[in-house]
Amino acid sequence: MGSPWESRRGRRGQTGRPQTPFLFLLPLFCPALSAQVRYAIPEELARGSLVGNLAKDLGLSLRDLPTRNLRVSTEKKFFTLSPENGDLFVSHRIDREQICGKKPTCVLEFEMVAEKPLNFFHISVEIQDVNDNPPIFSQNTTELEISELALPGATFALESAQDSDVGVNSLQQYSLSPDPHFSLTQKENPDGSRYPELVVKEPLDREEQCYHQLTLIAVDGGEPSRSSTTQIRVVVADANDNPPVFPQDVYRVSVQESLPAGSSLLTVTATDPDEGINAQVTYAFINIDKAARQVFKLESKTGELTLGGGLDFEERESYTLGVEAKDGGHHATRCKIQIDVLDENDNAPEITLASESKHIQEDAKLGTVVALIRMHDLDSGVNGEILCQLKGNFPFKIVQDTKNTYKLVTDGILDREQTAEYNVTIVATDKGNPALSTIMSVTLHIKDVNDNAPDFHQASYVVHVTENNPPGTSITQVSASDPDLGPNGQVSYSIVASDLDPRALSSYVSVGAHSGVVFAQRAFDHEQLRAFQLTLQARDQGLPALSANVSLRVLVGDRNDNAPRVLYPTLEPDGSALFDMVPRSAQPGYLVTKVVAVDADSGHNAWLSYHVLQTSEPGLFGVGFRTGEVRTARALGDRDATRQRLLIAVRDGGQPPLSATATLHLVFADSLQEALPDLKDRPEPSDPQAELQFYLVLALTLVSVLFLLAVTLAVALHLHRSSSPTAWGCFQPGLSSKSGPVIAHNYSEGTLPYSYNLCAASHSSKTEFKFLNINLENAPPQDLLCDEASWVENSSNDNPQITSNPVNVQQVSVFQIPAFYK
Numbered sequence: 001m002g003s004p005w006e007s008r009r010g011r012r013g014q015t016g017r018p019q020t021p022f023l024f025l026l027p028l029f030c031p032a033l034s035a036q037v038r039y040a041i042p043e044e045l046a047r048g049s050l051v052g053n054l055a056k057d058l059g060l061s062l063r064d065l066p067t068r069n070l071r072v073s074t075e076k077k078f079f080t081l082s083p084e085n086g087d088l089f090v091s092h093r094i095d096r097e098q099i100c101g102k103k104p105t106c107v108l109e110f111e112m113v114a115e116k117p118l119n120f121f122h123i124s125v126e127i128q129d130v131n132d133n134p135p136i137f138s139q140n141t142t143e144l145e146i147s148e149l150a151l152p153g154a155t156f157a158l159e160s161a162q163d164s165d166v167g168v169n170s171l172q173q174y175s176l177s178p179d180p181h182f183s184l185t186q187k188e189n190p191d192g193s194r195y196p197e198l199v200v201k202e203p204l205d206r207e208e209q210c211y212h213q214l215t216l217i218a219v220d221g222g223e224p225s226r227s228s229t230t231q232i233r234v235v236v237a238d239a240n241d242n243p244p245v246f247p248q249d250v251y252r253v254s255v256q257e258s259l260p261a262g263s264s265l266l267t268v269t270a271t272d273p274d275e276g277i278n279a280q281v282t283y284a285f286i287n288i289d290k291a292a293r294q295v296f297k298l299e300s301k302t303g304e305l306t307l308g309g310g311l312d313f314e315e316r317e318s319y320t321l322g323v324e325a326k327d328g329g330h331h332a333t334r335c336k337i338q339i340d341v342l343d344e345n346d347n348a349p350e351i352t353l354a355s356e357s358k359h360i361q362e363d364a365k366l367g368t369v370v371a372l373i374r375m376h377d378l379d380s381g382v383n384g385e386i387l388c389q390l391k392g393n394f395p396f397k398i399v400q401d402t403k404n405t406y407k408l409v410t411d412g413i414l415d416r417e418q419t420a421e422y423n424v425t426i427v428a429t430d431k432g433n434p435a436l437s438t439i440m441s442v443t444l445h446i447k448d449v450n451d452n453a454p455d456f457h458q459a460s461y462v463v464h465v466t467e468n469n470p471p472g473t474s475i476t477q478v479s480a481s482d483p484d485l486g487p488n489g490q491v492s493y494s495i496v497a498s499d500l501d502p503r504a505l506s507s508y509v510s511v512g513a514h515s516g517v518v519f520a521q522r523a524f525d526h527e528q529l530r531a532f533q534l535t536l537q538a539r540d541q542g543l544p545a546l547s548a549n550v551s552l553r554v555l556v557g558d559r560n561d562n563a564p565r566v567l568y569p570t571l572e573p574d575g576s577a578l579f580d581m582v583p584r585s586a587q588p589g590y591l592v593t594k595v596v597a598v599d600a601d602s603g604h605n606a607w608l609s610y611h612v613l614q615t616s617e618p619g620l621f622g623v624g625f626r627t628g629e630v631r632t633a634r635a636l637g638d639r640d641a642t643r644q645r646l647l648i649a650v651r652d653g654g655q656p657p658l659s660a661t662a663t664l665h666l667v668f669a670d671s672l673q674e675a676l677p678d679l680k681d682r683p684e685p686s687d688p689q690a691e692l693q694f695y696l697v698l699a700l701t702l703v704s705v706l707f708l709l710a711v712t713l714a715v716a717l718h719l720h721r722s723s724s725p726t727a728w729g730c731f732q733p734g735l736s737s738k739s740g741p742v743i744a745h746n747y748s749e750g751t752l753p754y755s756y757n758l759c760a761a762s763h764s765s766k767t768e769f770k771f772l773n774i775n776l777e778n779a780p781p782q783d784l785l786c787d788e789a790s791w792v793e794n795s796s797n798d799n800p801q802i803t804s805n806p807v808n809v810q811q812v813s814v815f816q817i818p819a820f821y822k
Contacts, residue, residue: 036121036122036123036124037052037054037057037058037121037122037123037124038123038124038125038126039051039052039088039123039124039125039126040125040126040128041090041094041125041126041127041128042127042128042129042130043094043095043096043097043106043127043128043129043130043132044093044094044095044096044130044132045090045094046090047089047090047091047092047093048089048090048091049089049090050087050088050089051079051087051088051089051090051125052087052088053085053086053087053088054070054081054086054087054088054112054123055070055085055086055087056086058086058112058121060086060114062085062086065083065084065085065086066083067115067116068114068115068116069113069114069115069116070083070086070112070113070114071112071113072110072111072112072113073110073111073112073113073120073352073354073355073374074110074111077091077092078090078091078092078094078108078110078125079091079110079125081112088123094108094127096127096128096129096130096166097133097164097165099127100127101316102164102166103166104166104167105126106126106127106129107124107125107126107127108124108125108127109122109123109124109125110123110125111123111354111372111374111405113354113355113372115355117369118355118357118369118372119369119372120354120355120372120405122402122405129165129166129167129169130165130169130222131165131169131220131221131222131223131224131225131226132165133163133164133165133169133226134163134220134226134227134228135161135162135163135171135218135219135220135226135227135228136161136162136163136228137159137161137162137216137218137228137229137230138159138162138290139159139230140230140231141230141231141232141233142158142159142216142230142231142232142233143232143233143235144156144158144198144232144233144234144235145234145235145236145237145330146200146204146234146235146236146237147204147236147237147239147329147330147331148203148204148205148206148236148237148239149239150200150203150204151200151203152200152201152202152203153199153200154199154200155185155197155198155199155200156197156198156199156200156332157195157196157197157198157286157287157322157324157334158174158195158196158197158198158216158232159230159286159287160193160194160195160196160218160287161174161218161228161230162289163218163220165220165222167221168221168222169220169221169222170220170221171193171194171218171219171220172194172219172220172221172225173186173194173218173219174186174194174196174216174217174218174219175216175217175219176196176198176214176215176216176217177214177215177216177217179212179214180201180202181200181201181202181204181212182198182199182200182201182212182214182234183198183199183201184196184197184198184199184216185197185199189287189320189336190250190320190336190338191318191320193320195287195322196216196218198214198232198234204236205236206236206237209236210235210236211233211234211235211236212233212234212236213231213232213233213234214231214232214233214234215229215230215231215232216229216230216231216232217229218230237329237330239329242272242273242274242278242279242327242329242331243272243327243331243332243333244270244271244272244281244325244326244327244331244332244333245270245271245272245333246268246269246270246325246333246334246335247269247271248335249335249336250335250336250337250338251266251268251335251336251337251338252337252338252339252340253265253266253337253338253339253340254339254340254341254342255307255311255339255340255341255342256311256341256342256344257310257311257312257313257341257342257343257344257346258311258344258346259307259311260307261307261308261309261310262306262307262308263306263307264304264305264306264307265296265305265306265307265339266304266305266337267302267303267304267305268283268303268305268323268325268335268337269303270283270303270325270333270335272327272331274327274328274329274331276328277327277328277329278327278328278329278331279327279328280327280328281303281325281326281327282300282301282325282326283298283299283300283301283302283303283323283324283325283326284298284300284323284324284326285298285321285322285323285324286322286323286324286334287322288319288320288321288322291316292319292321294308294309295307295308295309295310295311295319296308296319296321296339298321298323303323303325305321305323305337311341312341313341313342313343313344313379313380314343314347314378314379316341317340317341318338318339318340318341319337319338319339319341320336320337320338320339321336321337321339322334322335322336322337323335323336323337343379343380343381343383344379344383344432345379345383345430345432345433345434345435345436346379347377347378347379347383347436348377348428348430348436348437348438349375349376349377349386349428349429349430349436349437349438350375350376350377350378350428350438351373351374351375351388351426351428351438351440352373352374352375352376353371353372353373353374353440353442354371354372354373354374354405355371355372356370356371356372356442357369357370357371357444358445359445359446359447360410360414360444360445360446360447361414361446361447361449362414362415362416362446362447362448362449362451363414363449363451364410364414365410366409366410366411366412367409367410367411368409368410369407369408369409370396370408370409370410370444371407371408371442372401372405372406372407372408373388373398373405373406373407373408373426374404374405374406375388375404375405375406375428376404377430379430379432382431382432383430383431383432384430385430385431386404386428386429386430386431387428387429387430387431388400388406388426388427388428388429389426389427389429390424390425390426390427391425391426391427391439392424392425394411394412394422394424395410395411395412395413395414395422396408396409396410396411396412396422396424396444397409397411398426408424408426408442414446415446416446416447416448416449416485417452417483417484419446420445420446421443421444421445421446422443422444422446423441423442423443423444424441424442424443424444425439425440425441425442426439426440426441426442427439428440448484448485448486448488449484449488449542450484450488450540450542450543450544450545450546451484452482452483452484452488452489452546453482453540453546453547453548454480454481454482454491454538454539454540454546454547454548455480455481455482455548456478456479456480456538456548456550457479457480457481458478458550459550460550460551460552460553461476461478461550461551461552461553462552462553462555463475463476463518463552463553463554463555464555464557465520465524465554465555465556465557466556466557466558466559467523467524467525467526467527467556467557467558467559467561468523468524468525468559468561469520469523469524470523471520471521471522471523472519472520472521473519473520474517474518474519474520475509475518475519475520475554476517476518476552477515477516477517477518478493478511478516478518478536478538478550478552479516480493480516480538480548480550482538482540484540484542487540487541487542487543488540488541488542489540490540490541491516491538491539491540492513492514492538492539492540492541493511493512493513493514493515493516493536493537493538493539494511494513494536494537494539495509495510495511495534495535495536495537496535496536496537496549497534497535498532498533498534498535499532499533500532506521507521507522508520508521508522508524508532509521509534509554511536516536516538518534518536518552524556525556526556526557526558526559526601526602527562527600527601529556530555530556530602531553531554531555531556532553532554533551533552533553533554534551534552534553534554535549535550535551535552536549536550536551536552537549538550558601558602558603558605559601559605559654560601560605560652560654560655560656560657560658561601562599562600562601562605562658563599563652563658563659563660564597564598564599564608564650564651564652564658564659564660565597565598565599565600565660566595566596566597566650566660566662567596567597567598568594568595568596569593569595569662569664579665579666579667580592580593580664580665580666580667581666581667581668581669581672582632582636582666582667582668582669583668583669583670584636584668584669584670585670586632586635586636586668587632587635588631588632588633588634588635589631589632590631590632591629591630591631592621592630592631592632592666593629593630593664593666594627594628594629594630595610595623595628595629595630595648595650595662595664596628597610597628597650597660597662599652601652601654604653604654605652605653605654606652606653607652607653608626608628608650608651608652608653609625609626609650609651609653610623610624610625610626610627610628610648610649610650611623611625611648611649611650611651612646612647612648612649613647613648613649613661614645614646614647615644615645615646615647616641616643616644616645616646617640617641617644619633619634620632620633620634620636620640620644621633621644621646621666623646623648628648628650630646630648630664636668640668642667642668642669643665643666643667643668644665644666644667644668645663645664645665645666646663646664646666647661647662647663647664648661648662648663648664649661650662672701672705
């Protein structure tokens with residue numbers, strides 16, 4: 001506490017004196033703790049008076065003041081802070097007597113709150129008393145009766161003056177106007193207050209002077225001192241030589257502050273040995289302040305002290321009452337009653353949020369300060385001790401900073417997607433019996449961060465698109481969700497990978513950046529591209545951005561947009577084949593030839609069926625519905641022409657179906673020489689190309705006949721030498737030679753997926769062409785060897801039969817039928 005000189009200096013506008021030594025070292029050792037600064041200023045400073053440079057005393061740099069947002073946190077702000085230089089100024093009138101009453105020490109405590117980082121500092125300002133209140137008497141005139149029998153040295157208590165100031169500025173002494181009969185002395189009460197007593201110096205004589213007019217002066221110790229006066233009229237009464245007497249000078253009683261009004265506290269009793277009216281004692285208060293008169297009542301006849309109003313330990317802890325007992329002869333005596341008020345737990349704790357963060361990042365680290373909490377309990381002792389805690393299960397906890405200040409900090413992982421805000425309940429409980437509690441709810445909002453990547457609704461996507469689709473058609477839509485807020489949850493889509501050529505990708509598909517709709521940029525062709533795969537990415541707008549990928553497989557469905565194409569026989573421009581030779585002895589079911597066609601479509605659209613549209617002799621030939629094999633339906637009759645014409649239609653299974661036709665020319669003959677006349681009767685080719693083909697076929701036929709004769713002669717010589725039974729030379733049909741490649745499904749025009757092999761008997765005059773019925777999908781790649789089965793002549797007919805005994809067979813020739821036509 002500063003000296004009176006320091007108080008006067010503060011009154012003239014000087015700054016308060018900080019009382020925290022070595023404060024500038026505090027941020028170096030404990031930057032996270034709250035500092036405490038103490039100032040001392042006189043009361044009644046003018047508004048705007050400088051208290052001190054708080055920023056300097058707290059060790060804060062002036063350049064940090066704008067960002068730290070240093071401010072005063074209190075219910076009634078007596079002070080204000082300059083944000084430019086950190087000076088602390090007086091903002092309201094400070095009346096020490098109004099704030100602290102008669103307390104010897106008056107201290108205003110408040111907190112300063114700083115942000116970034118969040119912290120608070122405890123500030124204590126001691127309010128020093130100034131001599132701004134003079135002593136005051138409750139009455140301007142006091143009448144005092146003194147018996148004429150009063151002896152010199154007799155004392156009579158006078159009404160004391162009341163001074164609201166304390167210390168040296170309070171009432172210090174009394175003085176009395178000069179009078180030969182009286183003098184003045186002053187005494188102290190148990191609480192330290194002074195009161196005057198009138199002393200009789202000379203005997204009084206009522207008959208000489210019935211009253212005396214005196215002036216009582218009260219002076220305080222201020223500089224300059226202040227004083228007040230009251231008039232004392234001393235009436236000299238008739239003789240009454242026995243005053244009332246109290247058994248004790250001071251009565252002491254302790255009462256609970258919750259004692260109800262009207263309760264009896266104690267009874268004072270004074271005795272008087274006189275008789276009659278001089279022995280009738282009445283009681284009255286003397287030398288008590290106005291507040292005490294409202295709280296206590298004294299029965300004038302019985303001396304019973306009762307409680308007239310409520311007691312409050314927090315307002316006043318003790319009372320000193322003066323009681324005067326006066327008899328009927330106007331003799332009086334006085335005693336003191338000391339009343340001590342006992343504290344009870346009648347005040348619940350008070351909770352004040354010094355600072356609160358409205359929004360908390362969901363990725364806030366453990367121990368992040370969320371709010372500063374200040375506790376206060378008007379009770380004292382154990383009743384004023386506070387325990388602060390959270391009610392409920394929250395990712396926060398309360399950490400005590402000082403005796404009555406706490407911090408609300410994070411104590412768990414925050415996830416805005418699960419809990420967007422918390423309604424935290426703070427409970428403050430004192431240690432009284434019974435304990436009192438105060439509950440405060442604080443709403444904390446969790447601020448979103450980009451901690452969730454987009455999530456596709458499906459693990460992968462498969463979409464079917466029919467070919468020949470219009471460009472710009474929507475294929476499908478992918479969708480991903482992001483639980484984050486704002487830009488953190490805004491998803492955009494893009495294509496990041498594909499099994500297509502990167503240069504051609506943009507010409508095939510595109511994706512809407514915001515809708516996720518996948519568009520076809522062109523018409524798809526199932527025959528060129530049956531499927532392709534994309535990798536789509538969903539990416540949010542956070543910083544940094546998060547993304548997720550998903551695969552999209554596009555299957556291009558087939559349409560019936562390709563008609564069947566006849567591969568065999570090779571057709572002339574008019575759609576007809578050159579010719580096929582049929583033995584005259586062909587039995588029903590004889591394989592004449594096979595129409596081979598393909599369809600570029602797939603599935604049902606590529607299922608081909610074969611139909612006979614026109615024929616020269618109805619009922620003579622039939623065609624396999626699925627195989628395309630042309631077989632004889634009956635034996636050749638005498639009336640049947642040797643030259644036959646068939647029109648074969650090939651249809652696919654599409655809706656509507658597409659078709660192609662092939663015209664077959666068949667000649668019944670047992671040898672090529674026999675068939676030549678019929679061939680000569682054919683009309684001349686309509687163009688040079690057809691004529692050239694005819695001569696090529698004729699030349700090849702002659703070469704083949706010569707080759708067969710040579711082979712037949714060689715076989716006959718070999719059989720003759722080995723003296724083996726006559727056997728047939730057999731050449732089984734095969735798909736291809738071992739060294740040749742396997743025939744693929746996509747056949748080039750003019751090729752055949754199988755070949756004809758010739759079997760010749762050494763003793764037969766007939767040579768037959770055997771057609772191999774081959775399933776294209778199940779055909780084995782290896783050759784069919786002729787020694788697996790042999791042809792022998794059946795005795796009952798001319799048809800060759802298969803025998804299980806192998807014969808000596810030599811392969812004569814393997815050639816493809818189309819060679820004949822070329």
